[in-house]
Amino acid sequence: MADNETNQKPASQLTDAEKDAAVKSTRRFDLRRIIGALFVVYGVIVLIVGLVDLGGDAETKMTGGIQINIWTGIGMLVLGGLFFLWDRLAPVPAEDIVKNLEREDDAKAAGEGDIEKF
Amino acid sequence: MTGVVLAAGSGSGIQLSLGWVDYLMLAIYFVVVLGIGFVARRRVRTSMDFFLSGRSLPAWITGLAFVSANLGATEILGMAANGAQYGMATLHYYLIGAVPAMVVLGLFLMPFYYGSKVRSVPEFMLRRYGKGPHLVSAIAFAVSNVLIAGINLYAMAIVIEAMLGWPEWLAIVVSAAFVLAYITLGGLSSAIYNEVMQFFVIIAGLVPLTIVGLNRVGGWDGLVTAFKKTDSVQHLQAWAGTAVGNVTNPLGADWIAIVLGLGFVLSFGYWTSNFTEIQRALSAKNMSAARRTPLIAAFPKLFIPFIVIIPGVIAAAVLGPQLAGKGGSGLTYNDAIPKLIQMYLPSGVLGVAVTGLLASFMAGMAANVSSFNTVFTYDIWQRYIKPKMSDAYYLITGRWVTVVGVVVGIGTAFIAAGASNIMNYLQTLFSFFNAPLFGVFVLGVLWKKMSPAGALWGYVTGIITPAIVFVWYTFVDPKIFNSAAAETMYGAIISFATVLIVGTLVSLVTKPKPIDQLGGLVFGVGKIDVKGDAMVGDQAWYRSPVLLGVIALALCVALYLPFL
Numbered sequence: 001m002a003d004n005e006t007n008q009k010p011a012s013q014l015t016d017a018e019k020d021a022a023v024k025s026t027r028r029f030d031l032r033r034i035i036g037a038l039f040v041v042y043g044v045i046v047l048i049v050g051l052v053d054l055g056g057d058a059e060t061k062m063t064g065g066i067q068i069n070i071w072t073g074i075g076m077l078v079l080g081g082l083f084f085l086w087d088r089l090a091p092v093p094a095e096d097i098v099k100n101l102e103r104e105d106d107a108k109a110a111g112e113g114d115i116e117k118f
Numbered sequence: 119m120t121g122v123v124l125a126a127g128s129g130s131g132i133q134l135s136l137g138w139v140d141y142l143m144l145a146i147y148f149v150v151v152l153g154i155g156f157v158a159r160r161r162v163r164t165s166m167d168f169f170l171s172g173r174s175l176p177a178w179i180t181g182l183a184f185v186s187a188n189l190g191a192t193e194i195l196g197m198a199a200n201g202a203q204y205g206m207a208t209l210h211y212y213l214i215g216a217v218p219a220m221v222v223l224g225l226f227l228m229p230f231y232y233g234s235k236v237r238s239v240p241e242f243m244l245r246r247y248g249k250g251p252h253l254v255s256a257i258a259f260a261v262s263n264v265l266i267a268g269i270n271l272y273a274m275a276i277v278i279e280a281m282l283g284w285p286e287w288l289a290i291v292v293s294a295a296f297v298l299a300y301i302t303l304g305g306l307s308s309a310i311y312n313e314v315m316q317f318f319v320i321i322a323g324l325v326p327l328t329i330v331g332l333n334r335v336g337g338w339d340g341l342v343t344a345f346k347k348t349d350s351v352q353h354l355q356a357w358a359g360t361a362v363g364n365v366t367n368p369l370g371a372d373w374i375a376i377v378l379g380l381g382f383v384l385s386f387g388y389w390t391s392n393f394t395e396i397q398r399a400l401s402a403k404n405m406s407a408a409r410r411t412p413l414i415a416a417f418p419k420l421f422i423p424f425i426v427i428i429p430g431v432i433a434a435a436v437l438g439p440q441l442a443g444k445g446g447s448g449l450t451y452n453d454a455i456p457k458l459i460q461m462y463l464p465s466g467v468l469g470v471a472v473t474g475l476l477a478s479f480m481a482g483m484a485a486n487v488s489s490f491n492t493v494f495t496y497d498i499w500q501r502y503i504k505p506k507m508s509d510a511y512y513l514i515t516g517r518w519v520t521v522v523g524v525v526v527g528i529g530t531a532f533i534a535a536g537a538s539n540i541m542n543y544l545q546t547l548f549s550f551f552n553a554p555l556f557g558v559f560v561l562g563v564l565w566k567k568m569s570p571a572g573a574l575w576g577y578v579t580g581i582i583t584p585a586i587v588f589v590w591y592t593f594v595d596p597k598i599f600n601s602a603a604a605e606t607m608y609g610a611i612i613s614f615a616t617v618l619i620v621g622t623l624v625s626l627v628t629k630p631k632p633i634d635q636l637g638g639l640v641f642g643v644g645k646i647d648v649k650g651d652a653m654v655g656d657q658a659w660y661r662s663p664v665l666l667g668v669i670a671l672a673l674c675v676a677l678y679l680p681f682l
Contacts, residue, residue, distance in 0.1 A: 029157050031179060031311055031314060031315070034150065034154065034311070034315065035314070035315055035318055038146070038147070038150055038315065038319075039318065039322075041146060042143060042146075042319075042322070042470060045139055045142065045143060045466070045469075046466045046467060046469075046470065049139055049465060049466035050466060053464070053466075058464065059464040059466075062330075062461070062462055062463065062464050063330045063333065063334070063462060063463075063464065064330065064333045064334045065333070066329065066330055066333055068326050068329070068330055068463070068464065068466075068467050069464065069466040069467055071326070072322065072325075072326045072466070072467050072470065073466075075322070075325075076322055076470075079318070079322075092176075093654075096174075096403065096653075100172060100174045103172070104163055104164060107163075107164040107165075107166040107167065107172055107509075108164045108165075108166075108509040109509075110166050110235075110237070111164050111165035111166045111169075111509040111512055111513070112506075112507075112508065112509050112512070113496070113500055113501075113505075
């Protein structure tokens with residue numbers, strides 16, 4: 001069978017070191033970290049904009065008196081922090097990651113429509 | 119902040135004035151999206167990885183993707199347009215028209231889909247009935263999805279046009295290229311990750327907009343006062359004037375149309391048998407996560423109307439007749455949210471809101487494209503054109519089908535550009551395509567004697583009858599319904615009734631599928647193991663599907679109370 005793109009060997013032959021590497025790489029790109037980072041960066045930007053404009057009336061004229069940049073900035077920072085905290089407290093279980101790697105042969109069979117004959 | 123005011127394209131009444139920080143935030147987002155595409159690409163080793171994320175995602179991700187796949191342009195712009203045009207009655211689309219169906223899907227129907235290991239909804243039709251209904255549902259899904267992808271693309275172009283002053287066609291092509299890039303790279307995982315990320319960004323943009331908007335009109339009391347002057351106060355009530363034969367509400371629909379058409383047929387058709395949604399649940403890591411997918415999605419769905427409809431209502435109060443294009447404003451109802459963003463959000467939050475809008479339309483289109491390529495590759499190409507090839511072959515095919523889907527979507531974007539209210543256009547498509555599919559699906563799941571011939575004829579006639587109703591309403595006699603929205607609801611009811619009648623009659627005189635082939639596909643035939651693949655923690659009380667479902671339904675009732 002032609003192998004696609006990646007030249008990795010079948011997952012069933014992975015050594016422990018390779019499994020560790022897979023777990024690390026999956027956790028590094030956990031979606032919660034990506035969203036957390038995005039919100040922290042946005043939060044900082046919006047908060048700075050709000051603080052720089054403090055006292056100016058261009059912003060409050062539009063919003064009817066609310067310092068919306070400051071409040072949104074704080075809110076986004078808090079949410080970003082919560083995502084990091086969640087990632088820290090409940091990382092993806094290692095066995096889930098390894099199990100997914102090992103299911104590759106099944107996945108190929110399923111993709112070829114071989115699991116069920118209609 | 120110094121902002122450069124960019125002139126909007128000709129004819130548009132919106133011009134957003136973005137400062138450099140706003141562009142910076144937009145740029146950061148686009149870099150992250152492409153980054154996710156490249157990371158996801160490394161994990162795509164089989165066609166199942168590409169089309170179903172290797173069935174490996176946790177419930178919170180699939181759940182948010184489930185609600186977010188629907189949170190495209192049609193939702194944000196369309197529901198705000200409805201809020202502006204019809205008022206708080208738009209709540210029906212959420213509280214009757216979505217959440218109950220999501221609960222039923224999670225509690226009762228998901229075990230059939232996930233348990234039968236099908237890769238798509240048409241494939242479920244193949245298992246339950248056979249080739250005829252399978253082919254019809256695969257083709258109907260493919261056609262409706264490229265049309266809907268066009269709506270999302272068009273909406274994205276409106277915002278880019280207003281922001282950068284690009285011509286509409288250029289905005290459409292550039293947006294399409296971007297979606298194409300990240301889906302061909304990472305497949306469904308890319309699409310889903312971006313859906314979840316955009317969900318949070320759009321909320322971070324719409325919450326400040328709603329707060330500032332309410333502040334500017336003087337709170338809820340200010341809205342009531344404003345409507346007393348201009349329009350009827352019914353704009354702020356959901357159920358007033360819905361008596362049969364005495365319809366006075368702005369939506370133009372009586373309670374039968376709302377409950378049966380919107381609440382039952384259109385809503386169940388969309389949420390329980392539309393593959394764009396179901397695909398998100400099929401990518402979950404096990405049965406428990408798949409069942410919780412629509413239930414987790416129900417909670418954000420309950421609260422989204424308050425940051426989408428209320429801005430629409432505020433726009434109606436502030437801009438009034440201008441939104442209907444009066445006085446040469448160049449505005450339509452679809453412009454409600456972009457116009458409010460222009461009026462109320464200063465540089466900073468403005469960048470978040472604009473990023474959220476663009477991200478949401480991109481995600482909406484990506485959801486259509488990622489489900490289209492799965493159905494086209496597995497259900498049409500693999501089944502009828504090139505069977506028995508290697509998995510790698512179908513992976514490459516899927517990438518090419520994505521290209522084709524996006525190119526056709528560019529064409530259909532110009533069809534969407536011709537519709538004055540994109541929500542009505544979308545609901546019309548649903549009454550043609552989703553309503554009959556749902557009829558065939560639900561009969562098949564409930565009644566073991568429903569035959570393949572009954573399914574096929576029910577399906578075909580169920581597509582034809584709403585088409586006749588639509589043509590009649592549009593070209594012959596526009597007086598038969600009170601509004602375009604009411605037409606879509608009755609179109610759906612008529613389609614569903616056709617399927618019930620034709621499907622039942624034909625099934626009575628034709629041969630059903632032998633009972634031993636229906637295990638796990640029909641209620642009460644065979645057993646579906648919902649706990650076999652349980653993982654540690656699935657038994658926690660807060661993960662109980664029944665509990666989640668009951669709370670969601672109770673909230674549906676509670677959230678109507680302030681708007682009676």
